[in-house]
Amino acid sequence: MNHVRCALAILLFVLTACSTQPAATQPRPTQPVAAQPAAQAPPGPTTVAPADSQRTNAPASGPVIPSGERELVAAIRGGSIEETFVKSVFPGFEKKYNVKVIHTVDTSVAALAKIQAQRNNPQTDVIINTDQSHPQAKTAGLIEKLDPAKVSNLKNLTSIALDPDGVGAVFGINTFAIEYNTQIYGEKGIAPPTSWNDLFDPKVRGHMAINGIDNVYGMMALVAIARANGADERNVEPAFAKLKALGKDLVIAKAPANLDEFLQQKEVWVTSNGQSRFFPLKEKGFSVAWVDPKEGPLLQLTYFDVIKGAPHPNLAHAFMEYVLSEEIQLILAEQQGWGPTNKNVKLPSTLAQKVPSIDIAEKSYRPDWTYINSVVDRWIDRANRELGK
Template sequence: MIPLSRSALIAAACATLATGAVQAQTKTLYIGMNGGNMEKTFTQFVFGPFEQKHNVKVVVVPGGSADILAKAQAAKDKPQMHVMFLDDGVMYRAVGMGLCEKQKPNPNLAGLLPVAHIKDDMATGVTISVTGLAYNTKVFADKGWAPPTSWLDLADPKYKGKVVFQSLPSSTFGLHAFLAFNQLKGGTDANVEPGFKAWPSTIGPNVVEYISNSAKISEMAQTGEAALFPYTPTQSTILKSKGIPVEYVQPKEGAVVLMVAQCVIANNSEPQLAQELAAYLLSPEAQAKALENGSYNPTNTKVQVTGAAAAEQKRMNEIVKNSRSVDWDEVNKNRSAWNTRWNRSVER
């Protein structure tokens, strides 16, 4: 081996030091959000421009809203995450628990839908959809059934053993569907007595399984176990893209608005970068990428896309316009008691 000259050694050492310095400057931000399609979409298509601009790596901590909230609460005094995505109802709870810090003014806030401003921007909606109904097109075709049209179809005796319902304590989908049914029975977001009273003689006998995670829908739809279930247009589109025979239906009484919201976690270790990430995720650029690559409908009204994504955006905006929002302040006052009652009287 030919020995390196003194100048070559010095140059190599300097290069090594320079590389180390660059690597040392790269910071990591941790963001809690759903795994699966959401994690894939944001990791592969959305985070990149922000990471390059700020010399930072954004790492997803995957989990459902309840899991992410529990992690944030457990580490409240020394947060391990910097930003978190939660379903809107769970986000209202997080704000009330003091887990979020107010998002700083940024140009992207002005473009948001009014409903996307949560508690004076303590949190903001990143993507908006609805919970309605989805049905297994193969099962329905085999049985000669017409597509469902109403929330009350969940109680139709012909679907006995073919309805899959998401557990109320762990699923926003399940809670939305229960509240919609409760409203049709004369209840309100503050009074769910009509829904609980009617359940054992209506929807209850039709349910083949109560599931804690909607990810199981994919498996049950493929096997034919799941014929009818509360679901979103976005998730239905994702299943269809995988060849699973599922179609979304907007109930004639209206679907229920479902937002995924973000907040900057209070007292996190990188407050400025976390604020920058939250601002970026509200931008037309970021939300267009999420729509085009993951079918996540934007909350920023300035997002402009073309082709299939534009058609999807128009369709979703019409669906959202004809849907109702939940009074989360009222619901969260009572949800713990509802969960207990559900576990004792429904899933016992």
């Protein structure tokens, strides 16, 4: 009997000890639009950390980030741009700072509308802007002046990349011209385009597309077509007339990523597009070619801006420093075709021939975005009425 009592006592002791072990830590749910986060160490024992590491999440090099800033929320674009950032930009930043990057995908107009709606309680840290949406965000007071002490790469940028008031910075030079499918043009005996007006060649009717006018590339298409017909952004009548004449044969993409898909599926044979959209498709082996029309390409500058009142301001500045670094500028040139703005970037000769240079940027036509932003709502309303899209 005593042996039985002893055994029961031992069993009770073991069960009690097991019940006091802590439950396994549950993994944090993955955000559906987030880049894959870098692995983070589980919480350690409740001991007091040394003074120099108690309050910071310090990488081997770069700015010191407060421990409360463990996520960066970035508003970017879709398609190949999203692919490049998710695969080749965000992971290195996550690893360097032991943080997680969450990203959202929208067009420039839609992204700016969200930032405006959240201005009293910002949910985003950094945003990709174009030279159309950047001045809008700046005028509305939605984006922050950069601290040069935290973004030392500002001193390495070419002058065209610097905002006169120190708000945001251009990380990529892009040109806007004509992209077409060489295979289809060859099979059908269509002469390659040389002018913006070749978008209206009867042989490509029903297979020519532009982006929606509520997108910066759609706005640039209006300007380019107007310029090819003796006008400019202050008079887009010629552009609307030519687009309207296509009727139901006009293809309008809702977003640049959709246009990428149309090109890959060969539904669209020719379009106006940004070189940063063309470049990834070409590198993947698609039968597309790039043409600077005789009237000239248009210039587009692509910014990263820090949101005013960003929830993670130090991490946002660290990201600005990171994306303007020579390493990331080279990656963006290699994978996305953006011309670097960091003067210290050394491009291989073969790559230098493919991406826009400072010289090309200075020779390309730069639309008056201050004027366009003052009339763009009327353009969009008119496009909805007359183009039926």
